[in-house]
Amino acid sequence: MAKDLVDLVVAKPAKRNAKRRRTGKEKFWLIFRYVSLIFIWFLVVMPIYVMVINSLKGVKNVYLTNAFKLPEKLDFSAWSVAWSGTDYFPQSISESMSRTLFFVIQSSIISAIIGSINGYVFAKWKFKGSNLIFTLFLFGMFIPYQAIMIPLVRIATTLDINRSIYVLVLAHIIYGIPICTLIFRNYYEAIPNELIEAARVDKASMVRTYRSIILPLSIPAFVVVLIWQFTSAWNDFLFAIFLTGGSPKLSVATTALNFITGSSNQVYYGVNMTASLIVSLPTLIVYIFLGRYFLRGLLSGSLKG
Amino acid sequence: MSKAVRNKRSLSARVGGLFFVLPSIITVIIFVYGLIVWSINVSLTNQNSGAKKEIEYVGLKNYTDLLVDERFTHSLLNLVKFTVVFILGALITGFIMALLLEKGIKGEGFFRSFYLYPMAISFIAMGTVFNWLLNSARDEEAGGLNLALQKIGLGFLQNDWYVSEKGAMYAMALPAIWQMSGYVLALFLAGFRGIPDDLREAARVDGASESQIYRHVLFPQLTPTLLTVLIILGHISMKAFDLIIGINGKSYVTQVVAVYMWEATFDKRDYAKGTAIAIVLLIMIAIVVVPYLRYNNKQQAYR
Numbered sequence: 001m002a003k004d005l006v007d008l009v010v011a012k013p014a015k016r017n018a019k020r021r022r023t024g025k026e027k028f029w030l031i032f033r034y035v036s037l038i039f040i041w042f043l044v045v046m047p048i049y050v051m052v053i054n055s056l057k058g059v060k061n062v063y064l065t066n067a068f069k070l071p072e073k074l075d076f077s078a079w080s081v082a083w084s085g086t087d088y089f090p091q092s093i094s095e096s097m098s099r100t101l102f103f104v105i106q107s108s109i110i111s112a113i114i115g116s117i118n119g120y121v122f123a124k125w126k127f128k129g130s131n132l133i134f135t136l137f138l139f140g141m142f143i144p145y146q147a148i149m150i151p152l153v154r155i156a157t158t159l160d161i162n163r164s165i166y167v168l169v170l171a172h173i174i175y176g177i178p179i180c181t182l183i184f185r186n187y188y189e190a191i192p193n194e195l196i197e198a199a200r201v202d203k204a205s206m207v208r209t210y211r212s213i214i215l216p217l218s219i220p221a222f223v224v225v226l227i228w229q230f231t232s233a234w235n236d237f238l239f240a241i242f243l244t245g246g247s248p249k250l251s252v253a254t255t256a257l258n259f260i261t262g263s264s265n266q267v268y269y270g271v272n273m274t275a276s277l278i279v280s281l282p283t284l285i286v287y288i289f290l291g292r293y294f295l296r297g298l299l300s301g302s303l304k305g
Numbered sequence: 306m307s308k309a310v311r312n313k314r315s316l317s318a319r320v321g322g323l324f325f326v327l328p329s330i331i332t333v334i335i336f337v338y339g340l341i342v343w344s345i346n347v348s349l350t351n352q353n354s355g356a357k358k359e360i361e362y363v364g365l366k367n368y369t370d371l372l373v374d375e376r377f378t379h380s381l382l383n384l385v386k387f388t389v390v391f392i393l394g395a396l397i398t399g400f401i402m403a404l405l406l407e408k409g410i411k412g413e414g415f416f417r418s419f420y421l422y423p424m425a426i427s428f429i430a431m432g433t434v435f436n437w438l439l440n441s442a443r444d445e446e447a448g449g450l451n452l453a454l455q456k457i458g459l460g461f462l463q464n465d466w467y468v469s470e471k472g473a474m475y476a477m478a479l480p481a482i483w484q485m486s487g488y489v490l491a492l493f494l495a496g497f498r499g500i501p502d503d504l505r506e507a508a509r510v511d512g513a514s515e516s517q518i519y520r521h522v523l524f525p526q527l528t529p530t531l532l533t534v535l536i537i538l539g540h541i542s543m544k545a546f547d548l549i550i551g552i553n554g555k556s557y558v559t560q561v562v563a564v565y566m567w568e569a570t571f572d573k574r575d576y577a578k579g580t581a582i583a584i585v586l587l588i589m590i591a592i593v594v595v596p597y598l599r600y601n602n603k604q605q606a607y608r
Contacts, residue, residue: 136338147587261436
């Protein structure tokens with residue numbers, strides 16, 4: 001495997017006949033491609049466009065029939081209502097947002113550390129049966145979490161940790177082990193074995209090799225895993241709704257939002273739109289600035305990353 | 306002396322790694338495999354309500370009950386409809402996007418970044434918007450897609466979308482396609498660009514036309530990518546949950562297996578039924594994923 005998937009995706013294909021003038025047929029296809037790409041672009045952008053413009057129309061005056069119309073004048077009042085709430089809209093999302101941030105950062109960091117150690121062993125410090133164990137890990141990535149959820153809730157209730165946000169920290173660390181291990185393993189697999197051999201000749205132990213050679217090279221993989229765990233924990237709804245039992249004291253961004261948009265607040269469309277946009281912003285910002293790393297995490301889900 | 310050192314080192318080299326992954330192995334054994342066994346165990350009992358009573362084993366009763374449970378067969382059928390439309394839709398859209406981009410075009414990075422952003426957003430959040438875009442209001446009251454269709458003169462295509470009796474699941478597949486097409490695009494783009502340029506050149510020298518090159522040279526090379534895409538889309542589709550909840554809540558028309566499991570567990574406190582549904586879902590996914598994992602494992606061995 002010469003290149004990994006992400007390099008292939010962003011690779012610039014070799015320019016052929018760059019100097020030659022295009023024939024009529026080639027010109028036609030070029031225009032056709034641009035028109036199609038722009039058409040798809042509009043379809044892809046439309047939902048977020050609707051979200052943004054309707055969040056700027058204020059609390060009232062937001063109607064379905066005007067969904068695509070730009071606001072007549074910018075009104076940010078829906079933002080403050082969605083963020084901190086008012087008497088007619090008490091379910092603000094600021095508290096849930098900060099709670100989510102708090103737990104997501106912790107689970108991401110711990111997941112990354114565990115993933116790095118595991119990945120190193122499965123790539124460079126193999127033992128008998130390690131490939132089989134790794135494959136058994138991977139299965140954990142694909143299971144529907146419903147299949148473990150009821151016992152998991154029972155354990156959390158018995159240990160009395162379901163009344164603290166740490167129940168979600170633990171859940172995301174545990175069920176993040178497979179994907180984090182996979183990302184690091186694929187990354188370390190690409191590091192030449194000669195590097196490890198050279199360290200061995202210098203009588204460095206495997207742990208020492210990890211610390212002084214592998215770890216300093218691992219920053220890109222850490223970024224990938226941190227982003228991946230951040231995004232999936234932030235967007236997670238399943239664990240949150242089961243493990244916190246919908247308790248408002250433990251609501252996270254997605255469960256709070258689901259409560260807001262699913263409840264009787266249907267009159268306040270503008271606020272609902274704004275709340276949805278606010279909840280989407282952290283992951284969107286991460287994607288905008290670190291898209292390449294996000295893509296790497298995403299593609300590792302195909303096992304070949 | 307040196308030999309002794311090497312032996313000692315090789316012992317640590319052989320099993321030392323195990324020591325460091327042991328905590329993770331134990332965790333995965335308990336929390337993945339152990340809890341699955343526990344779930345199966347619950348699904349074989351009579352824990353059909355929140356009330357405390359003597360736990361008895363009832364064999365496969367909870368599973369056979371599902372077969373005649375109209376709501377379950379309904380949600381299973383819904384899931385099949387959704388899966389077929391979603392997989393085909395995302396596959397075709399993503400593949401077309403890849404075809405448009407694979408040769409490289411000015412602004413490729415711009416298009417690619419936008420095509421992929423839906424993957425970063427939670428479906429609970431997007432649900433608010435799609436609830437609007439796919440709203441069933443028509444004509445003067447229309448907003449969203451129905452309004453857009455009128456504007457471009459396709460008003461007759463106006464639809465009830467996710468509340469329609471027959472087509473609700475097909476409508477539900479639209480947002481899923483919207484979200485996952487970029488992923489398919491990325492996988493196919495990687496597939497196209499993994500094909501050595503020489504293959505194209507050789508075919509061109511032999512006088513093959515562009516369309517022949519695609520059909521006979523490039524597409525056959527993409528078979529492994531196609532397999533990967535199908536597996537990924539398949540298992541994501543079968544787990545569909547927050548997408549459905551985000552747009553239409555627990556409504557009957559768009560209920561799928563994962564949502565029904567939630568309802569049985571949460572609202573009815575029927576844990577035996579909930580686990581039985583979950584295990585059925587697990588088996589469905591395992592049928593798709595396990596052969597893929599084995600195939601992947603063999604590929605690793607050749608590397």
